[in-house]
Amino acid sequence: MARRVFRRKQFTIVGMKPLQGKVALVTGGARRLGRAIAVAMAEAGADVAITYRESVRQAEQTADALQVAGANAIALRCDVTEENSVRKMLQSVLREFGRLDILVNNAGTYNTASFEEITLAQWDGVFASNVRGPFLVSREALTALRKANGKIIHLGSLGGLRPWADHAHYCSSKAALHMLTRVMAKALAPEVAVNCVAPGMIDLGEKAAASFMRKMAKKTPMRRNGSAADIAEAVTFFATAPHFITGQILAVDGGLEWA
Numbered sequence: 592m593a594r595r596v597f598r599r600k601q602f603t604i605v606g607m608k609p610l611q612g613k614v615a616l617v618t619g620g621a622r623r624l625g626r627a628i629a630v631a632m633a634e635a636g637a638d639v640a641i642t643y644r645e646s647v648r649q650a651e652q653t654a655d656a657l658q659v660a661g662a663n664a665i666a667l668r669c670d671v672t673e674e675n676s677v678r679k680m681l682q683s684v685l686r687e688f689g690r691l692d693i694l695v696n697n698a699g700t701y702n703t704a705s706f707e708e709i710t711l712a713q714w715d716g717v718f719a720s721n722v723r724g725p726f727l728v729s730r731e732a733l734t735a736l737r738k739a740n741g742k743i744i745h746l747g748s749l750g751g752l753r754p755w756a757d758h759a760h761y762c763s764s765k766a767a768l769h770m771l772t773r774v775m776a777k778a779l780a781p782e783v784a785v786n787c788v789a790p791g792m793i794d795l796g797e798k799a800a801a802s803f804m805r806k807m808a809k810k811t812p813m814r815r816n817g818s819a820a821d822i823a824e825a826v827t828f829f830a831t832a833p834h835f836i837t838g839q840i841l842a843v844d845g846g847l848e849w850a
């Protein structure tokens with residue numbers, strides 16, 4: 592898998608930030624939630640590597656934003672479902688930064704289909720991106736993360752906690768990722784803490800989703816949908832939390848899980 596490295600810029604930051612001296616890797620970090628998470632890592636003081644698969648231009652723009660936030664930043668092409676691609680990407684991260692402290696397994700796939708219409712290709716594609724990907728990137732990053740007493744943060748979903756009739760493949764994949772979080776927390780202890788942020792309804796300003804979002808906000812105890820900032824803050828919480836916190840699935844959903 593070809594890789595592409597965007598420019599890197601040196602900054603000296605005055606004053607201690609919580610992730611100063613740390614290196615974070617955010618998969619699927621070019622746009623949407625991944626971009627918000629990557630920028631939050633940079634603002635917290637980390638140097639940041641992001642990966643992208645198709646979104647080259649957005650990856651370049653995000654790398655620029657990370658540098659503006661004061662980070663050394665690289666963007667690397669990677670398909671998280673492909674072993675060679677993941678290995679090459681991690682080699683580049685370690686060559687560039689020499690260490691890895693925080694892995695955010697954000698890359699994922701979402702699509703809607705009624706149960707009887709889900710094709711095998713759809714089922715396998717969703718599981719490959721949402722379960723095999725986080726497993727594979729974590730496994731390949733493990734030596735570096737162990738060395739750093741690092742952290743892994745998965746992006747799960749409210750859909751992994753609640754059944755959504757038109758998302759059997761997606762919900763099942765995120766439920767699997769939630770269980771993978773708990774298994775990994777046990778398997779990778781005591782060196783690596785593993786947690787999961789499970790976003791609920793997140794409003795990213797898409798016009799096509801506006802009326803659905805209004806409906807969901809009314810159903811949500813907090814009377815609004817989430818924002819990218821809500822998710823980035825929750826990921827930053829785990830990234831900066833005591834290492835003793837592990838195996839947790841944190842729903843960031845305004846209380847929708849229990850409504």
Ligand SMILES: NC(=O)c1ccc[n+]([C@@H]2O[C@H](COP(=O)([O-])OP(=O)(O)OC[C@H]3O[C@@H](n4cnc5c(N)ncnc54)[C@H](OP(=O)(O)O)[C@@H]3O)[C@@H](O)[C@H]2O)c1
Pocket residue numbers: 618619620621622623624625642643644645646647669670671672696697698699700701719720724746747748749750789790791792793794
């Ligand atoms: N947005 C929400 O409301 C919401 C709610 C619950 C959970 N989540 C979870 O939070 C995470 C981020 O959400 P999002 O909506 O920002 O995600 P998204 O836009 O659906 O996907 C994020 C990125 O994942 C990358 N990606 C997908 N499959 C990949 C693969 N096989 N290899 C490498 N990269 C791959 C894509 O990169 P390229 O664009 O470069 O191809 C994409 O930009 C996802 O795991 C999602 O399931 C989101």
